[in-house]
Amino acid sequence: MLEKTFYKIMLSKSFPFPIKVTYWDGKSETYGNGNPDIEIIFNEKIPMSAISRNASLALGEAYMDKKIEVKGSLQKLICGAYESSESFLRSNKFRKFLPEQNHNEEQSEKDVQSHYDIGNDFYQLWLDPTLTYSCAYFTSDNHDNLEQAQIAKIHHILNKLHPEKGKTLLDIGCGWGTLMLTAAKEYGLKVTGVTLSEEQYKLVQKKIYDENLQDVAEVKLEDYRELGDQQWDYITSVGMFEHVGKENLAQYFNDVAKYLKKDGVALIHGITRQQGGATNAWLNKHIFPGGYVPGLNENISHIIASGMQVDDVEMLRRHYQRTIEIWDSNFNAHREQIQKLMGERFTRMWDLYLQACAASFESGNIDVIQYLITKGPSGKNLPLTRDYMLNK
Template identity: 80%
Template structure:
């Protein structure tokens, strides 16, 4: 009876719309006014001690283990939880525990490989043909397909640099290489990519040789902190600083400064919380070990303290929401095949991850921002207006 009372307290104020909850004893209650669009079914009771310790971890694991079923739109349910001030996603009494993290070079390598080295074949199943695993740029709203939007994102980033043919570019956290290889092939740059993922490294190497780009492109399986004294004219880094940890953010931006030539330009693209930095216990345990989403004030402070200057900032929150919605649709289209290889629990985990991230962007809980930075007076080597960024 006590736990039922606790669940009612937790769920009755967690959503701005009507939700039906069916408990482990088969009894149901509707919270909110009107006909419920979504039903939460508790097949098993999750101890309230686990929920009060960390709600996202307990409920996330409950969903993975089929202790919880959700009938209806998962993304909408989570958006409601993010938008309700008294929900288990926001109220301080439900957020008491966060795991400690380490970000040594060895730990960073293990964290990256745990996620990205699931296998290239896995990501090929539901990413677009460019193998781009970051926010796309939908220039024509919902009319763009994902591949078109990912190619547009790459050009949007490179155009912001105002690159000059023959100069050099470093891509920190190069992924499967689409950005750096586009810079080499279409912008005439000499490019270097670095990654800690062995799977990504092997594929980028193959793409370099397949396209006969050995003279202008190279990839390193290396921590970005170990690049020595070499310098580049341009630096890009997409979806990278979320992995370095709160304690290493100042060093990350100091390294960007260090690796840039005088008057160099960098475009840093990463998930940022406008409300302040945060971690999530479930995501850290199952999806992104060591992940930390920095707050906007600390990012700006670290940039300024490094000696870099901010020339431009652009928020792309709605673009990432759309990207994740397409990824989840793609993932569920191949879900039977994924389940054969990785199991049902993995599929439930991945589906929840994509829905939770889409909901978090939709609700404004997280954002993604592009920071255009210069080593030297802000914008000194760039055109005076933003019009150049949009020129084709």
């Protein structure tokens, strides 16, 4: 009886729409006014102590283990929880435990490889053919071709740099190499990519040799902090600073400044919270070990403290929501294959991860922001207006 009272108080305050809840004893209740189109089914009791300690972790793991099932849109359910100020995802009453993090070079390598070295075959099932694992850029409301949107994102980033042929570019956290190789082939730049993922490194290295780009492209399997004293004219870094940890953010931007030539230009693209930095215990344990989403004010402060200046800031929240919704659709189109390959618990975990991220962007809990930065006076060597970013 005590558990039911606890759940009723928690769930009745967690959503801005009606939901049906079926408990472990088979009895159901509806919370909120109206006819619910989402049902939460508890196949087992989740201890109140676990939910109070960290609801995201306890409920996320319960979903992975089928102790909880959801009928209806999981994304809508989670989005509603982010929109409700007293919900289990927002109230401090349900976030008493936060994991400790370590971001030394050895741990950073392990963290990156635990996520990105699951296997290229896995990512090829649901990413687009460019294997771009970051926010796409949709050039119209009706544009839903993911490959075209990812290619548009690459050009959107490179165009913002206003690059000159023959100059050099460093891509920190180069992924599977699409951005750096596009810069080499279509913009005439000499490029260096750096990654800690062995799977990514091997694939980028193969692409360089297959396309005879050895004279203009190289990829390094090493920590970006170990690049020495070399400098580049341009730097890009997409989806990277979320992995460095709160305690290393200042050093990350200091390193960008260190590797950037005088009057050089950098485009840094990453998930950012406008409300301030945050971690998530479930994501940290199961998806992105060591992950920390910085606040907008943090990043701007670190950029300025590093001696660089901000030229332009662009929010792409809605673009990332749509990107992840397409990823999840692709993922579920291959769900049976993924489940045979990785197991049911892994499959439920990743589907939850993708839908939870889409919900987080949809609700405005997180954003993704592009920071255009110069090492020197803002806008130096860039056109006077922003029109050039869209006219190539």
